[in-house]
Amino acid sequence: xxxxxxxxxxxxxxxxxxxxxxxxxxxxxxxxxxxxxxxxxxxxxxxxxxxxxxxxxxxxxxxxxxxxxxxxxxxxxxxxxxxxxxxxxxxxxxxxxxxxxxxxxxxxxxxxxxxxxxxxxxxxxxxxxxxxxxxxxxxxxxxxxxxxxxxxxxxxxxxxxxxxxxxxxxxxxxxxxxxxxxxxxxxxxxxxxxxxxxxxxxxxxxxxxxxxxxxxxxxxxxxxxxxxxxxxxxxxxxxxxxxxxxxxxxxxxxxxxxxxxxxxxx
Numbered sequence: 001x002x003x004x005x006x007x008x009x010x011x012x013x014x015x016x017x018x019x020x021x022x023x024x025x026x027x028x029x030x031x032x033x034x035x036x037x038x039x040x041x042x043x044x045x046x047x048x049x050x051x052x053x054x055x056x057x058x059x060x061x062x063x064x065x066x067x068x069x070x071x072x073x074x075x076x077x078x079x080x081x082x083x084x085x086x087x088x089x090x091x092x093x094x095x096x097x098x099x100x101x102x103x104x105x106x107x108x109x110x111x112x113x114x115x116x117x118x119x120x121x122x123x124x125x126x127x128x129x130x131x132x133x134x135x136x137x138x139x140x141x142x143x144x145x146x147x148x149x150x151x152x153x154x155x156x157x158x159x160x161x162x163x164x165x166x167x168x169x170x171x172x173x174x175x176x177x178x179x180x181x182x183x184x185x186x187x188x189x190x191x192x193x194x195x196x197x198x199x200x201x202x203x204x205x206x207x208x209x210x211x212x213x214x215x216x217x218x219x220x221x222x223x224x225x226x227x228x229x230x231x232x233x234x235x236x237x238x239x240x241x242x243x244x245x246x247x248x249x250x251x252x253x254x255x256x257x258x259x260x261x262x263x264x265x266x
Contacts (some may be wrong), residue, residue: 005252006238007040007048009033009245015075018169019062021151027052030157033247041263047125048249049223054204056225056245056265057151058091065143066175067097067118070156071185072137079181081158084199087199087206088149089132089263091229091243095144097122098133099192106183107161109140113179118163123192130229131195132206138187150227152199152265154208160185165192190219209262217254226256233258 012023012031023031024044033045040047070084073168088096097119100109104121112118122140127133127147135141140162140256143149160178169175198207209215210234227245234257240246248254256262 002252003237004038005222005249006235006254007038007045007236007249008036008246009045009247017063019060021060022058023055024058024227025054025158025247026155027057028155028157030057043097046246049247052222053155054225054265055153055155056227057148057153059143059149060149061143061145061147061149062084064145064165066123066161066165067140067142068159069140069162069182069185070137070158070160072187075138075187076158077187079160079185082154083137084152084154084156084158085136085201085203086153087204088134089206089208089229090127090129090152091148091150092129094127094147094149096125096127096133096147097142097144098135098139098241099123099190100140100188105188106186108264109183109186110179113163113177116166125195126208127255128176130197130208132197132199132208133193133195134199134201135193136187136190136201139190139193140186150229150263152204152225154203202207204265206265208264209264211256211258211262213259214256215256217248217264219251219253220248221250222256222266223250225265226254227262227263231258231260233260233262
């Protein structure tokens with residue numbers, strides 16, 4: 001059992017007008033995770049997991065976020081920026097918007113942005129705690145007021161703001177929209193996401209574990225992100241309190257013990 005294989009991080013909080021987000025596990029230059037304890041204390045996560053391709057966040061939306069879309073591997077060649085496919089797991093009940101209603105096309109999107117009636121095009125989900133939603137690049141989406149979400153995404157900070165609910169920013173002016181790039185990034189063929197327990201795609205494998213006692217998880221060549229959604233547990237003897245994250249170093253297995261609802265992502 002190797003405790004040094006379990007990495008904890010210093011707080012990495014990004015405040016925003018709408019609330020804020022904690023970048024739990026990141027090698028992204030806009031907010032890299034810094035290791036808190038052990039032989040690598042004070043070093044960035046990239047020292048232990050160079051090129052880690054994911055970014056894990058907890059999003060606390062006091063107010064609803066703007067309506068957004070991210071490019072995928074194809075459309076980023078047109079729009080610029082980095083591709084971003086993600087998933088959301090609900091930490092509490094909350095409203096999210098994910099997907100466009102059937103039959104909506106580019107002209108409908110443009111007209112709804114101009115008229116201020118974009119909400120009529122969106123699919124609203126009254127999401128329940130524990131439900132997970134797959135949000136691929138190209139899917140129009142927004143996080144609703146009061147939602148608390150665990151997010152796993154490709155390591156990207158590219159977001160195109162399509163619509164902002166007719167509100168203004170801290171300076172009293174409307175925030176910048178990226179309508180042209182959004183229109184290039186939207187994939188109208190994507191289905192409306194349905195709630196699930198686990199989400200697996202070619203970029204990440206997210207699963208929920210009901211831990212009741214002891215469990216072994218195999219090593220992952222790029223590392224494993226663990227999060228105590230409810231309860232607490234130990235990972236190779238390292239305590240993981242409720243609503244905190246640890247990272248299992250690449251190539252290391254992990255022994256879990258405790259009673260907790262655990263999110264595991266590789």
